[in-house]
Amino acid sequence: MIRQLRASGGMWFEVNDTRMLVDPGPGCLVRVNKSRPPLKSSYLDAIFVSHKHIDHTNDVNVMIEAMTDGGFNKKGILFCPHEALENPPVIFPYALKFLEKVIEVSASSFYKVKELDIKIPLLMRHQTETYGFIIESKNLPSIGYIPDTEFFPEIITAYKGTDILIVNVVFSQPRPGVMHLGLPEALEIITEVKPKKAILTHFGMTMLKERIWEKTEHLSKQTFIDIIAASDGMTFKL
C-alpha cells in the first residue's frame, strides 16, 4: 500500500510489516500524525531521501526522532546520497546516531529492508546528487520512483518493466536548464516504460494552473496507460 501524503510531505510505503518513508518534506510529521487511517512513525523501518533539497528533507530529522522515539529506541535505516550528509549536512549528526544504519546510496546498487528489495537504477540529473528507486516485493507489483531530474533517455531503459511508476513532474512544459521534468518529457518516459499505472506528483504552479488532475483521463487515452495525478493524503492500494 502506498500512502501519498502531500507532494511536499513525502510518500509512505507499506508492504505487510515493512514500512518506508520517502522524501519527508515540509509538513511530513503533521500529515503522518493526522492521517486516517493512522500511520505510526515508530513503526517505520526506513527513510529514503532522494536528494538534499528542502522540499524532500525538511522533516527528515524530526521523522528520525519520531521513528526512534526521540532516540530512545535506536533503529531504522536511512538511505540518502552522500551529498545529503555534507556541505552542509541536512541530516544532523545527533539524529544519525539514533539510526541503526545509514546507507549512502549509489547507482546500480541493491538493498534490502525486511520484505522490500530496493534497486537504485541510476544517478539522476539534478542540481545535487539524486537517486530514485525500484522496489520489489514478493507477489506485489514493482514500484518505480523517478524523483527530481531533467530528462535523459537512460531513465527509460533503467525503469523499463516497472509495474507502477511514480514520476515527479514540476512543469507543464519542459524548461531546459532547470533540471526538472516537464509533462511532455514525463509522458515520453511513461509511454516507453509502459507501466500498468503511472502516478504523477510534485506539481509546480504551471501543473496546478493547468489543473492536471482534470487532464489525466485524456492523457491515459493518449498513451494507453492508466495515468493518475496524486493528491494530498492520497492512498494507493497495490
Ligand SMILES: [Zn+2]
Ligand atoms: Zn530538487
Ligand SMILES: [Zn+2]
Ligand atoms: Zn523537489
